[in-house]
Amino acid sequence: NAGVTQTPKFRILKIGQSMTLQCTQDMNHNYMYWYRQDPGMGLKLIYYSVGAGITDKGEVPNGYNVSRSTTEDFPLRLELAAPSQTSVYFCASSPFTPDEQYFGPGTRLTVT
Amino acid sequence: GNSVTQMEGPVTLSEEAFLTINCTYTATGYPSLFWYVQYPGEGLQLLLKATKADDKGSNKGFEATYRKETTSFHLEKGSVQVSDSAVYFCALIDNDYKLSFGAGTTVTVRA
Numbered sequence: 484n485a486g487v488t489q490t491p492k493f494r495i496l497k498i499g500q501s502m503t504l505q506c507t508q509d510m511n512h513n514y515m516y517w518y519r520q521d522p523g524m525g526l527k528l529i530y531y532s533v534g535a536g537i538t539d540k541g542e543v544p545n546g547y548n549v550s551r552s553t554t555e556d557f558p559l560r561l562e563l564a565a566p567s568q569t570s571v572y573f574c575a576s577s578p579f580t581p582d583e584q585y586f587g588p589g590t591r592l593t594v595t
Numbered sequence: 596g597n598s599v600t601q602m603e604g605p606v607t608l609s610e611e612a613f614l615t616i617n618c619t620y621t622a623t624g625y626p627s628l629f630w631y632v633q634y635p636g637e638g639l640q641l642l643l644k645a646t647k648a649d650d651k652g653s654n655k656g657f658e659a660t661y662r663k664e665t666t667s668f669h670l671e672k673g674s675v676q677v678s679d680s681a682v683y684f685c686a687l688i689d690n691d692y693k694l695s696f697g698a699g700t701t702v703t704v705r706a
Binding site: 487516523524525526527528531541575581582583584586587588589 | 637688693
């Protein structure tokens with residue numbers, strides 16, 4: 484099993500550009516999550532999903548959108564990139580409860 | 596709301612030294628508590644957990660005890676190795692079923 488995979492690993496965006504961060508898990512987990520990690524701030528939850536077709540906002544959803552059309556995929560969309568979105572983004576999944584989460588390797592995004 | 600406070604780093608140790616990372620929390624209910632570890636260039640991994648008061652979580656020589664009276668979940672290891680160099684995150688899940696993380700503590704172990 485590959486676990487949780489994320490693409491790309493690194494990306495530089497100009498202000499106002501759009502992009503989609505991809506996340507795929509092959510463990511048939513129901514729950515999936517997107518976090519951002521800012522230096523010295525820990526992880527903040529952006530969006531989460533409890534199953535295909537169901538998504539909900541986390542602590543810091545502004546400027547982002549998600550969809551969950553399949554169990555495996557949970558892409559994160561940035562529509563109008565801003566410097567405040569410079570961060571490391573982690574996708575995670577868990578089987579039946581949010582208890583034990585499995586994390587992807589992260590995407591480092593810089594907006595200039 | 597829920598919050599997790601952990602000791603600020605960075606922490607630098609010599610091999611075989613004793614490691615303690617303090618973690619305290621505030622929560623409205625009866626949370627489950629976790630320590631996650633992030634090795635360089637990787638995502639977070641669950642290190643250990645405890646789901647009720649006085650439970651002790653342990654893994655890879657690390658231990659942490661859920662202390663409800665002091666709202667703490669301090670991480671300890673008796674003899675660290677260079678391979679333990681990583682960022683350690685304390686976290687909790689409360690009734691809202693969302694993980695709340697501390698800011699992370701960077702640990703560097705020198706040979």
